[in-house]
Amino acid sequence: MEELLTRNFCIIAHVDHGKTTLSDRLLEYTNTVAQRILTDQHLDAMDLERERGITIKSHPVTMSYPAKDGRVYKLNLMDTPGHVDFSYEVSRSLAACEGALLLIDAAQGVEAQTVANAHLATAQELKIIPVINKIDLPSANLELCLKQLEDILMIPEDEAILASGKSGIGIEDILEAVVSRIPSPRWRDHPHTRALVFDSIYDSYRGVITYMRVFSGALKAGDQMMLMSTGQKSEVKEVGIFTPKMQKTDSLGEGDVGYLVSNIKDTSEVKVGDTVTLARQPAIEMLPGYKEVRPMVFCGLYPLESNDYEKLKAALGRLRLNDAAFLYQSESSVALGFGFRCGFLGLLHMEIIQERIRREHDVEIISTYPSVVYRVMTHGAADYIEVDNPVLLPDPGTIDEISEPTINAAIHIPNDSMGDILALIMEKRGTVEHTDTLDHTRVMLTCVLPLNEILVDFNDRLKSLTHGYGSMDYELGDYRPADLVKMDILINGDPVDAFSSIVHREKAEGKGRELCERLAEIIPPQMFKVAIQAAIGGKIIARDNVRVLRKDVTAKCYGGDITRKRKLLEKQKEGKKKMKLIGKVSIPPDAFIQVLKNN
Numbered sequence: 162m163e164e165l166l167t168r169n170f171c172i173i174a175h176v177d178h179g180k181t182t183l184s185d186r187l188l189e190y191t192n193t194v195a196q197r198i199l200t201d202q203h204l205d206a207m208d209l210e211r212e213r214g215i216t217i218k219s220h221p222v223t224m225s226y227p228a229k230d231g232r233v234y235k236l237n238l239m240d241t242p243g244h245v246d247f248s249y250e251v252s253r254s255l256a257a258c259e260g261a262l263l264l265i266d267a268a269q270g271v272e273a274q275t276v277a278n279a280h281l282a283t284a285q286e287l288k289i290i291p292v293i294n295k296i297d298l299p300s301a302n303l304e305l306c307l308k309q310l311e312d313i314l315m316i317p318e319d320e321a322i323l324a325s326g327k328s329g330i331g332i333e334d335i336l337e338a339v340v341s342r343i344p345s346p347r348w349r350d351h352p353h354t355r356a357l358v359f360d361s362i363y364d365s366y367r368g369v370i371t372y373m374r375v376f377s378g379a380l381k382a383g384d385q386m387m388l389m390s391t392g393q394k395s396e397v398k399e400v401g402i403f404t405p406k407m408q409k410t411d412s413l414g415e416g417d418v419g420y421l422v423s424n425i426k427d428t429s430e431v432k433v434g435d436t437v438t439l440a441r442q443p444a445i446e447m448l449p450g451y452k453e454v455r456p457m458v459f460c461g462l463y464p465l466e467s468n469d470y471e472k473l474k475a476a477l478g479r480l481r482l483n484d485a486a487f488l489y490q491s492e493s494s495v496a497l498g499f500g501f502r503c504g505f506l507g508l509l510h511m512e513i514i515q516e517r518i519r520r521e522h523d524v525e526i527i528s529t530y531p532s533v534v535y536r537v538m539t540h541g542a543a544d545y546i547e548v549d550n551p552v553l554l555p556d557p558g559t560i561d562e563i564s565e566p567t568i569n570a571a572i573h574i575p576n577d578s579m580g581d582i583l584a585l586i587m588e589k590r591g592t593v594e595h596t597d598t599l600d601h602t603r604v605m606l607t608c609v610l611p612l613n614e615i616l617v618d619f620n621d622r623l624k625s626l627t628h629g630y631g632s633m634d635y636e637l638g639d640y641r642p643a644d645l646v647k648m649d650i651l652i653n654g655d656p657v658d659a660f661s662s663i664v665h666r667e668k669a670e671g672k673g674r675e676l677c678e679r680l681a682e683i684i685p686p687q688m689f690k691v692a693i694q695a696a697i698g699g700k701i702i703a704r705d706n707v708r709v710l711r712k713d714v715t716a717k718c719y720g721g722d723i724t725r726k727r728k729l730l731e732k733q734k735e736g737k738k739k740m741k742l743i744g745k746v747s748i749p750p751d752a753f754i755q756v757l758k759n760n
């Protein structure tokens with residue numbers, strides 16, 4: 162088969178190793194974007210991404226490059242999301258390429274994400290071109306980087322290109338390596354049209370815009386296309402490429418990366434990893450690697466002001482249009498009123514969505530404690546049920562076994578924090594499988610941890626115990642049985658659903674005591690005695706009391722009038738009884754927020 166003058170590649174790197182800067186430099190060098198139009202970081206569209214320095218959505222771009230061999234190549238640069246929460250999306254972006262530039266910051270060396278990304282690229286059979294970046298830095302340590310490349314990533318050091326995205330060193334070498342080392346587009350030898358969907362966005366004028374890579378055949382306006390996972394058919398309205406703006410073309414052919422506009426109205430119908438084919442001559446077999454993405458972390462989101470409910474609902478609807486991996490459905494809570502149960506790929510995904518609701522949609526929200534998805538076997542049941550909300554856990558008496566999701570983590574740390582980190586891993590119920598020396602200052606721990614245990618503060622503590630030098634990357638592991646129980650928090654005997662959680666039995670007491678103490682501090686003094694208890698099933702495992710504000714109603718009765726005094730005291734007692742009877746404690750709404758926030 163003749164060689165196509167097309168090269169499809171991506172840049173993979175640990176956060177901050179210079180991916181965006183280098184991408185910009187490539188666009189500039191190939192005159193794809195004039196320098197003056199280049200905003201600081203061209204490929205990261207959303208402000209939030211810019212702030213956090215991570216790429217959430219993949220924006221491809223097509224460049225034209227006249228190579229030293231005298232031929233003009235079409236180079237498609239795919240941008241990949243840089244975080245583990247989006248690892249399925251990363252793997253689909255990689256599958257749309259034949260090669261990858263693997264960036265290593267010359268001053269930082271190989272990091273957790275570098276290793277994880279290199280493994281993902283190898284799994285997709287990509288040609289890896291190692292680039293040691295930021296060599297302009299005085300602190301650059303080339304010798305160490307090259308040694309790590311060989312020792313940790315098993316890549317011969319003479320393959321490395323030395324570069325600086327900032328000062329423009331090595332840019333031409335990189336483009337030449339892309340042309341000469343990365344193979345021509347693969348999988349063209351197929352009788353039918355097949356294109357891989359690697360992203361989709363929602364445009365309010367044109368509906369869903371699908372981003373895809375064509376492997377075999379072609380697609381053009383007027384074609385009837387079919388999505389292979391569902392069999393759904395639709396008419397192609399427009400196809401085009403990214404320059405990086407969308408630019409309409411007559412058709413998209415073998416090896417091309419571009420977009421497609423059709424009649425489809427909802428992004429949830431266009432799934433990442435799906436195969437697009439032609440309805441009249443459909444392919445039989447999908448492109449490899451498709452799977453349904455399922456949220457792993459759930460929490461309840463509630464409007465702070467109950468009359469913002471509709472506004473929150475509209476915000477969730479709009480976010481969902483652009484992010485098929487995010488799920489929500491309405492739920493209600495005794496403590497927090499009406500809100501939504503939401504599902505996310507991981508913690509970062511959850512934080513980003515919450516932040517966008519606050520910033521872009523201007524709704525103040527409160528979220529409940531995050532939960533993973535547990536698998537619960539009950540007596541005599543044929544299969545397990547999945548529980549993503551502690552409130553819905555079946556009666557403990559009927560449960561045979563609860564299993565929880567685990568992660569396989571690679572944790573990079575300085576040698577001197579080893580003791581602290583091992584203690585942290587143990588506290589989080591993890592086990593270290595093996596330890597590898599990275600260089601004379603750092604080690605990599607490979608461990609298994611319950612996903613539930615890293616949800617809240619693991620990363621923060623890893624960072625603080627290693628003075629910012631530690632980094633972690635993980636992939637989801639299997640489900641493992643564990644001694645898990647549901648812990649409720651009772652205020653005056655009533656369970657408050659927003660505080661329910663599923664915890665390991667051994668940790669329940671400590672966590673229960675902590676929550677009770679904090680609530681007792683936050684709830685203002687009451688006129689009557691208010692007990693705050695943590696309970697497993699019917700058993701109280703921790704308890705605290707809210708301070709009592711004893712209003713001295715008799716203060717104004719001087720001396721003698723004992724009957725009047727008694728009458729007043731009776732009245733006060735009655736009041737107390739009434740309150741107790743109803744079980745209503747006047748808790749300021751922000752108490753919930755404070756407790757949940759501090760968790």
Ligand code: GDP
Pocket residue numbers: 174175176177178179180181182183202214215294295296297298324325326327328
């Ligand atoms: P990304 O997170 O991988 O996309 O990294 P960025 O491109 O945003 O770069 C992270 C930081 O490193 C920014 O402050 C850049 O200015 C800086 N940076 C990027 N490339 C270079 C380089 O070649 N040399 C130096 N000295 N700094 C760089």
